[in-house]
Amino acid sequence: MFFTAAKIFWIIAKPLNLILILLLLANLLLWSRWRRFGAWLTGIVTLALLAVAVLPIGEWALAPLSDRFAPIETGVAGPVDGIVLLSGSAVNLDISGQIGHAVPGSAAARLVEFIRLARAYPKARLLICGGNAGANGMREGPLIADYLVSRGFDRSRLLVENASLDTYENAVFGRDLAKPAAGERWLLVTSAWHMPRAMAVFRTQGWPVVAAPPQPRSAGKGGFALRFKPGLGLRYIGTAMHEYLGLLAYRIRGRSNTLWPAP
Secondary structure, eight states: HHHHHHHHHHHHHSHHHHHHHHHHHHHHHHHTTHHHHHHHHHHHHHHHHHHHSSSSSSHHHHEEEETTOOOOOOSSOOSSEEEEETTSSBBOHHHHHHHHHOOOOOHHHHHHHHHHHHHSTSEEEEEEEOOOOOSSBBBBBHHHHHHHHHTTOOOGGGGOOOOOSSSSHHHHHHHHHHOTTTOOHHHHHGGGOOOOOHHHHHTTTTOEEEEESOOOOOOOTOOOOOOOOOHHHHHHHHHHHHHHHHHHHHHHTTTTTTTSSSO
16 A cells, blocks of 8 residues: 555656646646746746756755765675665666566666675675566566576575565565574665665664665765756656655654664
């Protein structure tokens, strides 16, 4: 129920969709007795879209999320018993299903970092969490597992959780499958901007994983630079909105114990 409601809400709240809805509303108002309000709404939406296109507003919004947890330095990280990958969009399910093997997705950096850490810690167990399915029914977890085996990883190292549909289920189902013992040290790999919500959920489940985001933290909290990239700006703002709203929703629902987890 929560998963379905969240998906429906995000269809409306996604920045590009919201802009189109507001512009449609503004145009309808222009043909009514509230035409002045429609004109104002059109102007406001246009200026907001221009600001997103020329200013790094999206980067500024993402910086606090991406900078919250530092990457892992393998030489000084200490012993590692296991590594968890939250698959997200690490692979493109639809294209992978069409050609029959894994194709990198928009969050492929997660998979690259997971492989790097898996090679750095050859004795660590590897847990892949991901139950989202493509058009042909192919699921993220098994698809990534097959790819890792093709890259030389021993199948016996892999634990594949293929039922979870969101971050909360990643933590719950992943913990049930891995059964981490007290005192074990597990690394958590997901996108840097997604790490705060993921860490909050895993900690609430009593699994004190160590954050291992794939990319280095941003410099200068997203510096000032003029450009004209409306698509990129909207994508970054959409990602930031999704995560901030996710942190709030998970806290309200009791899926996490904090709005802003500490490093």
